[in-house]
Each structure stands twice: as C-alpha cells, then as structure tokens.
Amino acid sequence: MKNNKLLMIMLILIVAITLVGAVAAVVVLKFTGQEDKKPTIDEVLEASVDVPEITTNLAGEDFIKISFKIQTDSKKAKEELEKRDFQVKNIIIEELSEKKAEDLKGKEGKTKFEEDLKMKIDGLMQEGKIEQVYITECLLQ
Numbered sequence: 856m857k858n859n860k861l862l863m864i865m866l867i868l869i870v871a872i873t874l875v876g877a878v879a880a881v882v883v884l885k886f887t888g889q890e891d892k893k894p895t896i897d898e899v900l901e902a903s904v905d906v907p908e909i910t911t912n913l914a915g916e917d918f919i920k921i922s923f924k925i926q927t928d929s930k931k932a933k934e935e936l937e938k939r940d941f942q943v944k945n946i947i948i949e950e951l952s953e954k955k956a957e958d959l960k961g962k963e964g965k966t967k968f969e970e971d972l973k974m975k976i977d978g979l980m981q982e983g984k985i986e987q988v989y990i991t992e993c994l995l996q
Contacts, residue, residue: 902927904936908992911948917956920994923947925976925985932983939979946975956995965990 894902906923913919925943927933936943950971958964969988977985 899926902929902933902986904933904940905991906940906943906947909944909947909951911951913951913959913995914953914955918996919951919956919959920992920996921947921951921990922992923972924989924991926987926989927980927983928986929983932980932985935980935982936976936985942979943976946979947972950975959993959995965993 903924903926906925908920908922910920911918925936927936950968954968959968969990973985973988976988
C-alpha cells in the first residue's frame with residue numbers, strides 16, 4: 856500500500872515539474888523576442904529581385920509570357936541572385952518547357968510551379984536562400 860502511495864506521489868511530482876518547465880520555456884521565449892518575426896514590406900523589397908517578362912513555348916503548342924519577383928533572405932543573397940540572373944532564366948525556361956498549359960492553370964498549378972522554382976533556384980544559392988517566388992504577370996496562349 857505504501858509503495859502505491861509513493862509511486863503516485865512521484866508520478867504527480869514528475870508531471871508537475873514537466874508542466875512548470877513547459878510554462879517557463881513559453882514565458883522565456885515570449886518575453887525574449889525569440890518568436891518568428893515577419894519582415895516588413897520594405898525589408899522584403901530590399902531583398903527581392905525582379906525577373907523581367909519571359910516568353911517561351913510550353914510542352915504543347917501553347918506559349919506563355921510570365922514574370923516573377925524572387926524574395927531572398929538577405930541583401931547578400933539578393934546580390935548573388937542578380938549575378939545569377941542568366942541561370943535563373945535558364946531554370947525557368949527549362950521548367951516551363953516541361954509544363955502543359957493545364958499544369959499552370961488555376962491557383963494550385965501556379966503555387967506548385969512557384970514552389971518548384973523556389974527549390975531549383977535555392978539549389979544555386981551560396982550566400983543565402985530563396986524565401987519566396989511570386990508570379991507577377993502571367994499570360995497563357
């Protein structure tokens with residue numbers, strides 16, 4: 856009987872200590888400013904590169920006119936991306952040449968394409984990373 860009471864008391868103490876630790880961690884993170892901070896629009900624009908309009912054929916008989924804004928995580932990454940503009944255009948053209956018009960129609964298709972480009976372009980980067988790829992103009996014909 857005493858062993859059961861002792862076991863129950865130890866279990867309650869362990870749970871209480873765990874809860875106090877979790878609450879303490881949340882409080883410390885909250886008040887030390889460690890939470891994820893979103894950049895302001897000015898910071899986004901300072902770290903972004905415009906890719907001017909590209910016109911190319913798709914996998915079918917269709918063609919597309921499309922332009923982008925690519926957001927990086929720093930000014931250094933932006934500078935590197937500007938130097939790699941020819942590689943970025945090459946990736947975009949190669950990816951588009953594999954797509955059919957149906958692949959790029961609708962929100963889901965465009966979002967998937969942006970994610971694919973983000974991963975491919977991020978693979979080029981040495982000084983930072985790609986945060987987001989935005990399609991700024993798109994005309995399918």
